[in-house]
Each structure stands twice: as C-alpha cells, then as structure tokens.
Amino acid sequence: MxxxxxxxxxxxxxxxxxxxxxxxxxxxxxxxxxxxxxxxxxxxxxxxxxxxxxxxxxxxxxxxxxxxxxxxxxxxxxxxxxxxxxxxxxxxxxxxxxxxxxxxxxxxxxxxxxxxxxxxxxxxxxxxxxxxxxxxxxxANLDTPVVRPRRPNSPGPPLSQREHEVLRLIADGLENQAIANVLFVSVETVRTHVKSILRKLASRDRTHAVAVAFRSGVLTIDDESVPRSRTGEEWT
The missing domain is CATH 3.40.50.2300 (Response regulator)
Structure with a gap:
C-alpha cells in the first residue's frame, strides 16, 4: 500500500x-x-x-x-x-x-x-x-527490489516537559550549547535529554526526531510560526 x-x-x-x-x-x-x-x-x-x-x-x-x-x-x-x-x-x-x-x-x-x-x-x-x-x-542495472517493507511509525513513551522544551529548541535550529544557555542547564544535561528524545521517538538523529515529532503531533506548528508567500503556495 x-x-x-x-x-x-x-x-x-x-x-x-x-x-x-x-x-x-x-x-x-x-x-x-x-x-x-x-x-x-x-x-x-x-x-x-x-x-x-x-x-x-x-x-x-x-x-x-x-x-x-x-x-x-x-x-x-x-x-x-x-x-x-x-x-x-x-x-x-x-x-x-x-x-x-x-x-x-x-x-x-x-x-x-x-x-x-x-x-x-x-x-x-x-x-x-x-x-x-x-x-x-x-x-536497468540495479538488483534492488523496488518495494521494501515500511518501518512502523509509532513513537514510544511520552516526552517529559523538559524533553519537550529541548525538542522544540532543536526544531528551532539551536545546538546543544545554545539550548543549555536558554534553559540554564549544563551542556551534558542537554545531551542526556537529546539521547532520551531520540530513544523515545525511535529516531536516528536530531533531524529525524523533529520530523517524527511533527508527524505524530508531539510538536505542532502555529499558523503564525510558518510564514507563507502571498500566493499561499510557496513556503519561505
């Protein structure tokens, strides 16, 4: 399918x-x-x-x-x-x-x-x-099958409030040091939260975690947060 x-x-x-x-x-x-x-x-x-x-x-x-x-x-x-x-x-x-x-x-x-x-x-x-x-x-010269089984898309345990804050800052493009500065915690604490987020969302990396979070509703986007052009068809 x-x-x-x-x-x-x-x-x-x-x-x-x-x-x-x-x-x-x-x-x-x-x-x-x-x-x-x-x-x-x-x-x-x-x-x-x-x-x-x-x-x-x-x-x-x-x-x-x-x-x-x-x-x-x-x-x-x-x-x-x-x-x-x-x-x-x-x-x-x-x-x-x-x-x-x-x-x-x-x-x-x-x-x-x-x-x-x-x-x-x-x-x-x-x-x-x-x-x-x-x-x-x-x-023509490839042996790889065209259709492969899809991976399940089911996030694991819910994120804690702090993990959610860290994930939102990751989605905003912040690196660990910047996140630590915003939340007034150590970089090591941020790394611990990131590892937990990746595990709970079954994600390969930070970018994948953000994508999974948006798809599953863990993160949402307000209309005002994503500007659009006047045509309503191109996103910038």
Missing part, C-alpha cells in the same frame, strides 16, 4: 507538494498539477527544512523531491515513513549507489529530472495508487 497519513475517499484528489530550489521548476509543477484532473496542488518549498514544516502542516499525499537537495539520501528515507516520495534525479550527477540506497530506504518513486511532464504525472499517480514508480532507464 502507498504510504498515506490518513484515509481519503477513493475519488479524492491526490495532494502534491514539491521541494525544489529552482523557482521555474516550482512554478512549472504547480501549473502542471493545477491542470491535471485528480491532482491537487498543496505547495512548494525551496529548502528541505522549510519542506519538512510545510508537509507536517499540510499533509500532502505525494512529495516530489529534488535529489540535489538531498545528496546523502537522508531526507527521502526519513519522509518516506509518511509520504509517497517521488525523487527527481539528474542521472549525470547521481550514482547508481544513491538510487539503490533510496529504493532500499523506502523511496517509492524515482524519475529523471529531465522527464516529460506526462511521465511525472504518471509517477505521482502510480506512487499514490500502487505504491511505486521507477524510471526504467535509471534502474
């Missing part, structure tokens, strides 16, 4: 979001989605951090992600826990190992950045309805 946060009616439009640093690409996909029946434009972000907040707030069904913004593949693997990811890759700059790792990590869609618009629409629809889409020209 394709990864979806909530069950939608069978005839509901597929919500599409984009994380891409090039304005022309963001404008182009927005226009493509708007004119394609069955698709619904959710929004676009130019950086991964903004994209994570946007997706946590608006809950798209499918997220199109520029592989150039995710050189180590961490963002795609992390977001695949919640969303159907269509990874756009430049085959002249991305290695076979990168594609293999992305597929192994749960990314459901792989498409060339130079693909035709119709192909991208097909990839979005296939990832949503069938749980997979892989550009044959990219995986």
């Amino acid at each position: 394709p990864p979806r946060m909530t069950q939608r009616p069978a005839n509901a439009a597929v919500g599409v979001a984009l994380i891409d640093g090039i304005p022309l690409v963001r404008e182009g996909l927005s226009a493509l989605v708007h004119r394609t029946p069955g698709l619904r434009w959710v929004g676009a972000a130019e950086t991964p951090s903004i994209g994570l907040r946007m997706c946590a707030k608006l809950r798209p069904d499918v997220v199109v992600l520029d592989a150039g913004l995710d050189p180590r593949g961490q963002l795609g693997r992390m977001m695949s826990d919640t969303y159907g990811i269509v990874l756009m890759v430049d085959e002249t700059h991305v290695s076979n190992q990168y594609i293999t790792n992305a597929i192994s990590g749960g990314v459901r869609g792989i498409i060339r950045r130079a693909a035709q618009p119709g192909q991208l629409v097909q990839a979005i629809q296939s990832v949503h309805t069938e749980g997979q889409y892989v550009d044959a020209t990219l995986i």
